[in-house]
Amino acid sequence: MTDQNMNAIERLATVKEERMKAKLGKRYAKEKRFRAYGVASIVIGLCFLAMLLGTIFTAGWSTFYATEIRLTVTYDADAIGVSDLNDESQLMFADWGALVKNAMKERFPYVSGRSDRRAMYSLVSSVAEYDLKDRLEANPELLGTTEEVWLMADDEIDALMKGQVDMSVPENERRISDLQNSLVESLIESGELKKSFNTTFFTNGDSREPEQAGIRGAMLGSFFTLLVTLALSFPIGVAAAIYLEEFAPKNRLTEIIEVNINNLAAVPSIVFGLLGLAVFINVFHLPRSAPVVGGLVLTLMTLPTIIISSRSAIKAVPPSIREAALGLGASKVQMVMHHVLPLAMPGMLTGTIIGMAQALGETAPLLMIGMVAFIADIPSGPLDSATVLPVQIFLWSDLPERAFVAKTSGAIMVLLGFLAAMNLLAVYLRKKFETRW
Amino acid sequence: MTTLAKDSMEAVFEGWTSTVGKPTMDSDVRMSTRNVDVHYGDKQAIYGVDLDIGKNEVLAMIGPSGCGKSTFLRTLNRMNDTIDICRITGDIILDGDNIYDKHMDVVNLRARVGMVFQKPNPFPKSIYDNVAYGPKIHGLVTRRAELDEVVETALRKASIWDEVKDRLDQPATGLSGGQQQRLCIARTIAVSPEVILMDEPCSALDPIATARIEELIAELSENYTIAIVTHSMQQAARVSHRTAYFHLGRLIEVGKTDKIFTAPEHKLTEDYITGRFG
Numbered sequence: 001m002t003d004q005n006m007n008a009i010e011r012l013a014t015v016k017e018e019r020m021k022a023k024l025g026k027r028y029a030k031e032k033r034f035r036a037y038g039v040a041s042i043v044i045g046l047c048f049l050a051m052l053l054g055t056i057f058t059a060g061w062s063t064f065y066a067t068e069i070r071l072t073v074t075y076d077a078d079a080i081g082v083s084d085l086n087d088e089s090q091l092m093f094a095d096w097g098a099l100v101k102n103a104m105k106e107r108f109p110y111v112s113g114r115s116d117r118r119a120m121y122s123l124v125s126s127v128a129e130y131d132l133k134d135r136l137e138a139n140p141e142l143l144g145t146t147e148e149v150w151l152m153a154d155d156e157i158d159a160l161m162k163g164q165v166d167m168s169v170p171e172n173e174r175r176i177s178d179l180q181n182s183l184v185e186s187l188i189e190s191g192e193l194k195k196s197f198n199t200t201f202f203t204n205g206d207s208r209e210p211e212q213a214g215i216r217g218a219m220l221g222s223f224f225t226l227l228v229t230l231a232l233s234f235p236i237g238v239a240a241a242i243y244l245e246e247f248a249p250k251n252r253l254t255e256i257i258e259v260n261i262n263n264l265a266a267v268p269s270i271v272f273g274l275l276g277l278a279v280f281i282n283v284f285h286l287p288r289s290a291p292v293v294g295g296l297v298l299t300l301m302t303l304p305t306i307i308i309s310s311r312s313a314i315k316a317v318p319p320s321i322r323e324a325a326l327g328l329g330a331s332k333v334q335m336v337m338h339h340v341l342p343l344a345m346p347g348m349l350t351g352t353i354i355g356m357a358q359a360l361g362e363t364a365p366l367l368m369i370g371m372v373a374f375i376a377d378i379p380s381g382p383l384d385s386a387t388v389l390p391v392q393i394f395l396w397s398d399l400p401e402r403a404f405v406a407k408t409s410g411a412i413m414v415l416l417g418f419l420a421a422m423n424l425l426a427v428y429l430r431k432k433f434e435t436r437w
Numbered sequence: 438m439t440t441l442a443k444d445s446m447e448a449v450f451e452g453w454t455s456t457v458g459k460p461t462m463d464s465d466v467r468m469s470t471r472n473v474d475v476h477y478g479d480k481q482a483i484y485g486v487d488l489d490i491g492k493n494e495v496l497a498m499i500g501p502s503g504c505g506k507s508t509f510l511r512t513l514n515r516m517n518d519t520i521d522i523c524r525i526t527g528d529i530i531l532d533g534d535n536i537y538d539k540h541m542d543v544v545n546l547r548a549r550v551g552m553v554f555q556k557p558n559p560f561p562k563s564i565y566d567n568v569a570y571g572p573k574i575h576g577l578v579t580r581r582a583e584l585d586e587v588v589e590t591a592l593r594k595a596s597i598w599d600e601v602k603d604r605l606d607q608p609a610t611g612l613s614g615g616q617q618q619r620l621c622i623a624r625t626i627a628v629s630p631e632v633i634l635m636d637e638p639c640s641a642l643d644p645i646a647t648a649r650i651e652e653l654i655a656e657l658s659e660n661y662t663i664a665i666v667t668h669s670m671q672q673a674a675r676v677s678h679r680t681a682y683f684h685l686g687r688l689i690e691v692g693k694t695d696k697i698f699t700a701p702e703h704k705l706t707e708d709y710i711t712g713r714f715g
Contacts, residue, residue, distance in 0.1 A: 329547035
C-alpha cells in the first residue's frame with residue numbers, strides 16, 4: 001500500500017461524516033418515496049375492489065329478498081275442473097290460474113271490469129298458480145278446503161316494494177298503474193304483503209319469470225362440473241408431476257414435455273372449449289350441455305396449473321428427506337409415497353384448489369360446448385343438461401326485465417362467495433399441513 | 438488450495454503409481470473395493486481405489502474438500518445410483534457379494550450398509566416412526582411388541598433412549614441437532630446393518646453433541662463396521678482404527694491411525710495433517 005492511498009483515505013475521513021449525512025438524507029427520502037408508491041398502489045387496488053364489490057352489492061342485495069302476498073285460497077274442484085287428482089287427462093286441462101283469480105276476486109270484490117281485473121291478477125306472479133298445484137298434488141286432501149297461502153308477487157310489484165319504481169311519472173309511462181298501487185297499499189295495511197328471505201332464488205332453476213328464476217340449477221351444474229374436473233385433474237396432475245419430478249429421465253423428450261406444459265397453461269381457455277366440442281362431442285358423442293363434457297374441458301384447462309404447482313411442491317421437499325429414505329433401503333416408490341407425497345400434499349392441494357377456483361369462474365370454453373342453453377330443470381347428475389354459475393350470470397345479464405339486473409348481481413355474489421370460500425380453504429390447508437423442519 | 442499444495446500435488450502425480458501403506462487386509466474383511474473408478478459425466482472423480490474395511494473396524498477417510506472421499510463413501514451403498522450421470526467401474530465386495538452385480542438388490546444392500554448423513558435428516562414424523570420406518574419397510578418385524586422392542590434397543594444403542602423415552606410420539610424435528618443425529622443413527626441401526634457409513638456426521642453439531650456422537654461411534658464399533666468421512670483430523674484420530682487419506686480422487690495413503698497422524702509416509706498426507714493445506 002502506498003502513501004498516496006493512505007492520504008486519500010485519511011482525507012476521506014475528514015469529510016466522511018458530513019458527506020454521509022448528506023447522502024443519508026437522500027437515502028431516507030428515497031425510502032419514504034418508495035414506501036409511498038407501495039401504499040398508493042395498494043390504496044388504488046383497494047379502491048377498485050371496493051367499487052366493484054360496492055356496485056355488485058348495491059345492485060344485487062335486493063335479490064335476496066322477495067315480496068310475497070297472502071291469499072285465502074279455496075281449492076275448488078269446479079273452478080280447476082279437476083275432480084280426481086290422479087286422473088292425468090283431467091290434470092292436463094286443469095285451470096290452476098282460476099284458484100289465484102278467485103282468491104283475488106274475493107279479496108278485492110270492488111274491482112270490476114276486464115282490464116282492472118287483469119291488472120289486479122297481475123299482482124301475483126304468473127307462475128304462482130303452479131305453486132298451488134304443487135301444494136295440492138302433495139296433499140290431495142286439501143281439495144275442497146280453504147287455506148291461507150303466501151304467494152310470490154309479480155316482479156313489477158317486487159320492484160315497487162324495493163323502491164325501484166318512480167310513482168311520480170304519469171301513469172301511462174310507468175309499469176304500475178294507480179289501481180295496482182292502491183291495491184298494494186291496502187295489502188300492506190292489512191299485513192297481507194311482506195318481504196321475506198328469497199328462498200326461491202336458491203331452490204329454483206332458471207326461469208323466464210324473474211321472480212321465479214333461481215340459481216340452484218347453475219349451482220348444481222357448477223358442482224357436477226367441478227366434481228368431474230377434480231376427479232380427473234387431481235389424480236392425473238399429481239401423477240404426472242410425480243413422474244416428471246421423480247422418475248422421468250432428464251432428456252430432450254421430457255424437456256419438450258415440460259415446455260409444453262408451461263405453454264398449455266397460457267393457452268386461452270376458449271381454445272380448450274373448441275377442442276372439447278371437436279373431440280368430446282363430435283368424435284365421442286358425449287351429450288351436449290352436460291357437466292361431464294364441461295368437466296373434461298375444464299380438466300384440460302386446469303391440468304397445467306395443477307402439474308406446475310405440484311411439481312414445485314415436490315421440488316420443495318428437501319433432498320435430505322429423500323436421501324434418508326433411500327439410505328434406509330426404501331424403494332423409490334416407497335420414498336415418494338411415504339415421504340415426498342405427504343410433505344408435498346399441502347402445496348399440491350393449494351394448487352389444485354386454485355385451479356378449481358379458476359375452473360369455477362370459467363365461462364368461455366363452456367359456451368363452446370353448449371352449456372349456455374336456457375335450462376330450467378335442475379340437473380341430477382353430470383350427464384343431465386346444465387349450465388354453470390358464470391354462464392348463468394352471462395345469460396341473465398342479457399335479459400331485458402329489470403329484476404334480472406339484481407339477479408345477475410345476486411348470482412355474482414354467490415359465485416364470489418364460493419370463490420372466497422375455496423381460497424380460504426386453500427389458505428387453511430396450507431397453514432394446517434405446513435411442516436417445519 | 439495454496440500454490441504450495443498445487444506444486445506438491447503435481448510433483449506427486451507425475452509419478453503416482455499406487456497407494457502408500459497397506460490398503461488391503463489379510464483377514465476379517467467386511468468390505469473391499471478393487472480398482473474403483475467413478476465418473477461424473479466426463480469428469481473422473483475417483484481413480485482406481487483399492488481399499489479393505491475390516492470387521493468391527495472404524496475407518497476414517499480424510500482429505501481436502503473435493504478429494505472424492507464422500508463420493509467414495511456413497512459408492513459403498515450405491516447412493517450414487519440416484520445421480521444419472523454417475524458411472525462406477527471396478528469391484529466392491531460386501532461379504533463376498535459384488536454390490537454392483539445385476540442380481541444385487543439395492544434395497545437389500547442398503548439394509549446391510551446403512552448411512553448417516555452430514556446434516557441430521559429425521560423424517561418429519563414422530564420419534565418412534567422414524568426408528569420404526571426401516572424395520573417396517575423391510576418387513577423385519579411381525580408384531581407390534583417386537584417393533585417396540587426393536588425401537589427401544591436401537592434408541593438405547595444410539596444412547597438417546599433416556600432423553601426421548603417419554604416423548605416417542607412427538608415430532609423428531611423438535612429434537613436438538615445432536616439428538617436428531619443420534620436419532621438418525623438409531624434409525625440406521627434399527628435395520629441391523631453390517632456396515633454403517635457416516636458422511637461427516639458431526640459437521641453440523643456443537644462440540645458437546647460431537648463428543649457424544651464420537652463416544653457412540655466407539656461403542657458401535659463393537660458390533661458394526663463403520664466408515665466415517667470427516668473434516669476434523671482430531672475426530673479421525675480419536676475415533677478411528679485406520680485412516681485413509683484421499684487427494685483429488687486418489688487414495689494416497691492408508692494406515693493405522695496412530696501411524697498416519699504421527700509418521701505419515703507420503704508428502705501430501707504430511708502436508709495435510711500438519712495443516713499446510715486443506
